[in-house]
Amino acid sequence: MNAHRPPLSALEQGTPFAARHIGPDAADEAKMLAQVGFGSLDELTAAAVPEAIRSTEALCLPDARDEAAVLGELRALAARNTVLDSMIGLGYYGTFTPPVILRNVMENPAWYTAYTPYQPEISQGRLEALLNFQTVVSDLTGLPTAGASLLDEGTAAAEAMALSRRVGKVKGGVFLVDADCLPQTIAVVRTRAEPTGVEVVVADLGDGIPEEAAERGIFGVLLQYPGASGAVRDPRALVERAHELGAVVTVAADLLALTLLASPGSLGADIAVGSSQRFGVPMGFGGPHAAFMAVREAYARSLPGRLVGVSRDAAGHPAYRLALQTREQHIRREKATSNICTAQVLLAVMAGMYAVYHGPDGLAAIARRVHRYAALLAAGLRDGGVEIVHEAFFDTVTARVPGRAAAVVAAAREAGINLRLTDADHVGIACDETTGRAQLTAVWAAFGVAGDAFGIDALDARTPDALPPELRRDDEYLTHPVFHRHRSETAMLRYLRRLADRDYALDRGMIPLGSCTMKLNATAEMEPVTWPEFAAIHPFAPVEQAEGYLALIRELERRLAEITGYDAVSLQPNAGSQGELAGLLAVRAYHRANGQPQRTVCLIPSSAHGTNAASAVMAGMRVVVVATGAGGDVDADDLRAKIERHADELAVLMVTYPSTHGVFEEDITRICAAVHDAGGQVYVDGANLNALVGLARPGRFGADVSHLNLHKTFCIPHGGGGPGVGPVAVRAHLAPHLPGHPLRPEAGPAGGGTGPVSAAPWGSAGILPISWAYVRLMGAAGLRRATQVAVLGANYVAKRLEPHYPVLYTGPGGLVAHECVIDVRPLTKATGVTIDDVAKRLIDYGFHAPTMSFPVAGTLMIEPTESENLAELDRFCDAMIAIRAEIERVGTGEWPRDDNPLVNAPHTAAHLSDEWTHPYSRREAVFPAGTEEDGKYWPPVRRVDGAFGDRNLICSCPPVTEYAH
Template structure:
């Protein structure tokens, strides 16, 4: 017997990662290609992709490496980071993530691969978790309505500024910021204020609002509580003074401090903002973390971002959903109150579960311990002759050492502790949940003093003002008291996860959202301490591994897109859009073209585009979309001519939002450039371009990328995300920068877009690993298979549903749109009926009614194998046959499986009065009973939830009633 000789080199190489990432194997690809009518992937994409945009060369990326090799590389980068005990503070703190939450939420694909809960019937677990988060924030802040998270504290404060201007009585005037606010928050506010014509005044408000400011009018005031310096001041008189001026008052608050201190609501604030990072979420060199906002009742319907509410399902049972969805920017577009793509759901779930696990008494204990360490530390310094600037504080001290601050900070670093040098005389020191006796000894040593912890503990009093101590109860709902043991918590998390449909269960074919494999190898490094426990303002030489990873990822993304420079600071696609538009605005202004403020946007574009353009101070002008789904060339040229002197930029999604490669994209770009404008290519659909075409080379000047789409960062139920912005060289001087980390951007930049210098740096290893694992050829192959999969689905479904738009050769790009409107007109079966019926078949619905009402936009991605693609197509074809039964009268038009979908297990019990069988309801064609996904609730009544807005955990007796 003989065997073929295989070389050691071949045996050592193992299975290429691309084969693990791409679902259809070679045999499946051949079958799919034959069905579509092509002999190879290259032949398919040569026909589908217009010649004018095709890349001439292969991607110049390093050769793909194996999973073991990439993990070893990442371990080497992590080893180049130095993780010291961080006592820097400024809104970022050491915290202990309970391991039951770390393993069962942060590292659990049931949570991190979920999508935004737009299909609430199959999102009840994460919606309940978000309701817990909202309840936690609302009760700790003393304000009745909290949103379901924002991006970070800085952007939350900027949203509060916009909200104050929108809902307040004073429509002009300034936005007044206390000088003791976090410096990065002040900088983000200033970045966001300038394009919209808001003047920001930063002043010391410790003695009240200066008369000269009050005379100018004040529409909003921002206070930090406790202050960045650590000072705890009673703001009641200041808040009253601001209200007398007609201003809306926002308090940026520390949630841990609020377990001991009077809440912003009790003090009279209208809005509270902040971050939940220290509630069990690693610092991650700046993110991702869940910001928060809570407001008074009268502002609830103007709250930016997402809001989870309580409603009822078809049986009248309690059910959760996203409330007030008409504020979504896809609907309101340039009239949107905010950009709703500003959430950090996975991190909000972690923070909320931290409160569930610890409960109010556990949180108070952590806060008291943190404060106790700060009080002992302060007294030891005082005893050694060091001045502590403030007598009242929670966890942060400001120590005065004239001329010695640099020396003290350096000595502390030698002892393994990072402190904050404020200036030549002042040192900031912050205690947190992880602070211990060793840190106190190290800090005392750095100041040249000695302290006896036991002796000081016996003698030192609390340093919180008696008049500000909290007296009311909070977190009283049973959910914050039931899960103290790890067993109970583990089962609660499992129960919630089992209610949801995420990518770990099956395909989520959402058009434009690119729900594909988030490989375990890519995810693993995120929770390594060397990446997770680094403070974003740590000295740069302690972050060599991170900075190398960031630089390499920026360079590789620039290579992939054809741009010259990339900034990773924007921590969501919405923020990347804003950063790109601000760069365009700054470029025009630098050229003396301040009148260029018009932003052309096709009517089919993502609604985020219009919302971001308004935030960037631009005037949105909508360009028509033709019947073929392409930009209406005649209307575009007419709009260019009309606004030639004012034209700033055209925002265009490519491939188009209709899922086709527009052949005239280079001509469109040239026409805009000829008029003096710039071209913004929205990177939402980049999964159809990587390795085939580069936006920066076929006419784009700027693009944001969605790393949570094309580059494998998971959606996490609606966040985390990263939205880097890539630009050509002439826009590079206007990328974001940061006041606390000069290397984070150009000196001439537009200011920070996010609170942290590199945004959500903690999840950048995911995309770095993906690019490294795939290499240039792997990335190209992934794109080609994504295009193949979309065309395969289109071909299989076209005999049953019209495919609305196609490009060259009758092909689509990476997604296709099927039209349900004719069926609705003929039978009364709605797009909602089809979407909810898909749940009974075990699927998340495709994107509904966008960009065209009454349609489904389907994007299979490259990660789904042929069996799953066929299972989806079979389900859609079976549903088409069910629609026919309704149309023919075989099934009643008001009582049929589609109109009543989804069906729960509970619905099967008792009498069955429907004219179809139980089996037809829950085990339709192709559904394996042994693998059945059971939705926890029936169809939810959205209108009821909006009329009866309940956005926190209601008392249990309300559920009964």
């Protein structure tokens, strides 16, 4: 009777998460294998993955658990964190994320699963949101051109240093940094300066520029406004003197303070940088947060990172796009001054929407309240006999208590508040949006004074503000209507929904971008990110208050090391580009420690991602390009010749594996051996790790160092172009040279490491629970199967499309790795239909285009990932095959080359009512073969004119009159 009843032990296990993460079920998998010509996943991967690199043992990871169990484990880790009121400051502040923004942006897959807006026609929502962010930054800093965000304040300051060196009048000289800058910013600037030969001089600039520095020459100056100590100083005389010396002046500013204080631009600054974290973005133990940079007009075309601009579409209507092709590292490669290839889009959207929701009056009211609490705090301490170091401040008070600073900080901690222990005699106290009367009373008590003896209201009545009158802001900002229309939650909700509807993200359909791995970002993985126990902790809180975080970080480090075959991992780099830099700095430090400083040559294949070359130059290396063979592999003969030629100088070979062309190279172990024989190191770029997890481990087949993209392989969502996390993994001999951090020694190796590459000790720690959860949910078997299905999906797509488009590169047996490259160039030559036409026509079919013209111009690189099921893969293949038939109709002359569905794509809803003069029907335009009328995605604009936008640069909210048509 009970013969078919499963045992209780089986029922207790629940549904394996891997079955939810991996799209194809058993029946789909069998059909796909039949198409590819293999009987099982193991047979396929045995044929595709070279035997020399294959792992023979299973990964040593905990057994997989279901969502409920893993969320329970994360709850237990979260409970080990202690969330106190943070009054530490130093660039990180408590903030209140409006719930309408928390739920409808941060927790909304329509925003967090989108990709970088390279296809502007289907990215108009987030591009508008980023334009709002740029407008906020430009208005508040008083500088006309602002970018779409950078990684964090420390790296933004380092980018400003590089920009100053590039555009400034002084060639050579030093970079002068005020001692009152944030300590983590100074540390990051030093890390970035040393390999490129820049000397950083830190000095107290309160009395002006030291003559010794002036005599040596100064190419740039960095000031903090307000300072790390809280001091608000008038920098105008200092800026004027710096300009007399030919220096470029950067001001690291606080956006909230700028609602009350004169803007950096009005004070003469050339560049402004900072963090938008306190505009509604949780602290998250250090990140992710959107940094900003704004520059004066002369530097607009040298701005690093992303820049959103206003252009027009084919109908002449305003449309947004990424302007100026600011992916500098892809164009200039080894001549680039920045390796930034992404932004912090999701966080920039949140910060921009915080400003939209509150408007200028609301922001100023928040700032006045914050300042008022700081002024009252200082007044109460003075009443109790405590010396306040600075008379002028915005939100941070430095108190002098000789010999008893540690006792004061400990007493405040007992009362539930974290203060900053500056040194034995000084305590820093920062007020923020979450500060209230209770916090003031507790802080006064910690100092042993009765600051509210006469009542806070009475104290308020007799206490003046502490902002210098000559620095009070008197100009308007955020005057654009977008910052005045959305005060009610209803209006804000509808605005966010309208923008989301203008975009295409993974919640709509497949995003088959090669090299970008747009896979499922499971809700169970995302949920813990906004829990207060993870979101509300300051990165410099006492370590005992972050026991859960540290346990999670150490476990993730160990599991990533196991997966990759390396010995040590640092989670500090907050983007793949920063992981590259950290890895190369480790290699550089290793050679120098071995007495071989002359090893500075970095060999890089010509097909490599542009950040590789840019990162190498930033790490003080000289790039030598290695040719790529006809099959997409590294040209072995050219590599041998370059190794021989540079044997005494060879530092490292940077190679992507599988190759950038989506092929498992057969010679990778021999390549590694040849480099090692010459005394060099091997850096395997981890961009394509989704083809290796569970099958092969770079640290075991010859690599010494890799960066990993947690926002690719390990499920952190791309967020419309950020956040990312790019940990660096190394073998044991490089471990002493991983990044360290001056404020958190435990974040780096015992000897201190190479210095920080990110402002926060563990980078974007707030999103690490996502990857921890993914690995825990999948287990060793699930991770291996995910990789196998990713390889199966790519080969299935290649086989289905091969009769219609040439598959450009294949490995043994005609197989690809986890992505395939199809060649459109012969069709372009025969018909005039370009790669852009195919990409835009895919929008009409309801798809985001694959990666265009990388690594080869005129090609599409397709990566289906393991999360897409057979129905979606077939829908994509059917669309590509239908587009091939459309191209044929152009080729035969049935449709003219200058008027056909491809060259006119994408088609908007307006085409349904426009006068129709085309040789194809409206139905063929908007409902091409195989598309469903129900649920169709309608692009909001027609094809965007990129050249027009570059010629007529507008990168902040344009007047409403621009939209009249």
